[in-house]
Amino acid sequence: NHLLRRPLEEIYYLWQLTGGDIEAELRRQGLIKVKPAICTQPKVVIEEGEQFGQKKDSAFFLNDTVIILPLDQLKQRLKDIDPVIYYPLIENGSTSLPSNVSSIDLQETASLPLLIKEKDIEYQLHRVILFERLLNAYPYKRPQIVREARADIPPLYRGHVWAALLEIEGDIHSQYDQIDKETPTLTDRQIEVDIPRCHQYDELLSSPTGHNKFKRILKAWVVTHPQYVYWQGLDSLCAPFLRLNFSNEALAYACLSAFIPKYLNMFFLKDNSPVIQGTYFFIL
Incomplete structure (x- = not known):
């Protein structure tokens, strides 16, 4: 059974697409x-x-009851899938599919709007398997990840793909653990005011756990970048990275730290008016 050899998070993701x-x-x-x-x-x-x-x-209260989720509907939807989709070849730099009916359907789906592609289970099966293999070969396969990301990114692996696009490497968990995120700083008050006020639109970000994660990541960034200061809006910049990597604070922090110098260099200086003016005219 090719499907049951896939990672558990992929099976659950596909199960939800079939109406689970x-x-x-x-x-x-x-x-x-x-x-x-x-x-x-x-x-x-x-x-x-x-x-x-x-x-x-x-x-x-904790309930350790185990519930077996039915996979019958998922298996029925994928029973006619060509097994070659489960084992894409990426070494030659090509991700093209063999010329059969299944691949023709996938190529037609690829030209549809993103909202439709993210609901199509056959297309998502192909994309999550492809990106999972490319991410396992990162950073060697980073150019191919960039090329495939221009088409679309499956929601399941969006956080990891963004990290690859930002060239995140190394032992990010050890680096994040070594940062002092507990000692009070001058920016604590502003962070505590901004976080509850600005992110009530999302259940995870507005939860007490989300608030604590926000505070730790923002404090870690302030501590490790003494040349910069906390400006209102930094929490909103952090929000998408935390939402995509809610169970991986270290990766969310690494993405934020890599994004700012790449796209907002010098923006968080104490006097950032020249940078804001330059950015404003550049956007126009």
Whole structure:
């Protein structure tokens, strides 16, 4: 079975494209139960804000129940896929497919709008397998990653592809761990004000965990770039990198650190008015 040899995150990504809904599966198993809003309110709230008379919802407790997700629909959708798609050749620099019906359909899909391509399971299967192999060969295959990224990037590997485009290399986790992200700095107050105010549009970024990750990454950048200062808007610049690498702070920090000197060089100086004027006229 070629599909089951793929990484688990790829299978889950493709499963969602075929209509898989993890919350629906959990509700079907009785692990998610709808509770009337009135039943979630405390019975007593004192002036200091302390609440009484409400038990903690069991949804916040650890539940080690294992749920087997059905793959029948996914297997049915991919049963006629040519097995050669699972093993693309990248050594000769070509990612062209053999001339059969499947490859012709994929080539037609490649010319469609991005929104349609990201919903097409056969096309996404081809792209995630191709990019996974190219990323495993990074940095040797960086030119080919750049070439393929001009067409489109599968959402599953977008964070890693952006890192490759920004030429992120080395032991980024050790470098990030060595940065002091706890000692108070002069910019802490401004960071704590900007983060909750600017990123309520996304559930992950607006969560308490997202706020803590934001603060650590921004503090790490301020500490490691003493020649620069924190300007309002740096958190918004960090947002896409954190969103794409939410479980990998080190990679999000590395991408932010590589992006700024490449595209916003000298922008975060204490007096950046000459840079802003130059950027303004360049954009016009």
